[in-house]
Amino acid sequence: AQSVTQLGSHVSVSEGALVLLRCNYSSSVPPYLFWYVQYPNQGLQLLLKYTSAATLVKGINGFEAEFKKSETSFHLTKPSAHMSDAAEYFCAVSDRNAGNMLTFGGGTRLMVKP
């Protein structure tokens, strides 16, 4: 069975500071990995996804994530936080043998201080 752990349910950064949201996964086969963002009162929007083509994945809004197989991690980063980045972020894993089903982490709420 696959699972996802997001360390830190709440992360607070100052505007302009580095954003680092942590995601670790467990999967019996090489996974597909995703980061979604949820703004208040909205559905989830795809930020980026790992397909095994490249370990460093660039997404929308300046976010990127690096797949590290040895650490079973897929941490999300952004060099400089903006107030508009305040949202909830979800890491998700899809087992290549499990069709299109996603298993989500518990989410990390990012707060950006002025």
Added chain:
Amino acid sequence: DAEITQSPRHKITETGRQVTLACHQTWNHNNMFWYRQDLGHGLRLIHYSYGVQDTNKGEVSDGYSVSRSNTEDLPLTLESAASSQTSVYFCASSESTSGGPDTQYFGPGTRLTVL
């Protein structure tokens, strides 16, 4: 533009009542999913469908049912609503592609309160 919609956006009901949440997508996607979102649990899969007449149980399917009579719609029914089913419900859809991964597109959600 293609989209995925959910209705109602907010619903208050009483324990024991039957409730149906609608999900409609105009992408012509084969795959459709229902999730519930609760604090600390992220999103958990309730039911999913890979095409017309196909339905499958997810991680938290007890007390819920779905039916797929056409490509566009996957309604979620709570047969006898319970307070534990108070949650935010999200519908999603994706296109079936070989080689994956398929991106799931989410609706805006339905906030359900069971009193």
